Amino acid sequence: MAGETILVVEDTELLRRMYADKLVQDGYTVLSAGDGIEALALLRTHSVDLILLDLVMPRMSGLEVLDTVHRDPRTANLPVIVLSNLGQESDVEKGLEMGAADYLVKNEARPADVSAKIGAHFSGSGTSVATGEAPADACKLGSYSVFLRDREGDADELVACANLPRRFWCPACEVELALDLVSQPSRPGWFDAHFQCPKCGRGF
Secondary structure, three states, X not given: OOOOEEEEEOOOHHHHHHHHHHHHHOOOXXXXXXXXXHHHHHHHHOOOOEEEEEOOOOOOOHXXXXXXXXXXXXXXXXXXXXXXXXXXXXHHHHHHHOOOOEEEEOOOOOHHHHHHHHHHHXXXXXXXXXXXXXXXXXXXXXXXXXXXXXXXXXHHHHHHHHOOEEEEEOOOOOOEOEEEEEEEXXXXXXXXXXXXXXXXXXXX
């Protein structure tokens, strides 16, 4: 669903505008900040549902913003998706350890991908950001959607085995594929799995 308020924190004006335009088009309310200090000022005066946060910015880094947000009881449970550049894997890992809900690589993510990632969080297809646990209704359904980290673990072997056309991306929609897991009633803890585009619903 849309209607939530997203705070876009990105020091590159063009990217900030592109993300904001797409999110507004998809029904979100958008606040924009060019650096971390502006972002924290907006958080003091506005109610926000999710932060899209660049990691490398002037005056205050994204990790510093993330730490400040999660130390404040008023925003401690606010979901944050971090934006990184290629080669910033250590910063991404640090952000996830500090409580970021997810991440996107700016060089690979189009505005549609950003919106799809945000939509996945609000639709409840991932884990609960506030508690780190699966939503209660997901357990009742017995089905889950997860997003894999590209090029980690056995990702290359999985791509080859599943014959995915563009690694973990839908070639038609240019959005990240979700790995859909459906529990097997007769075998607790076992799942049937397939890749599916969260936008067009095409299976892979």
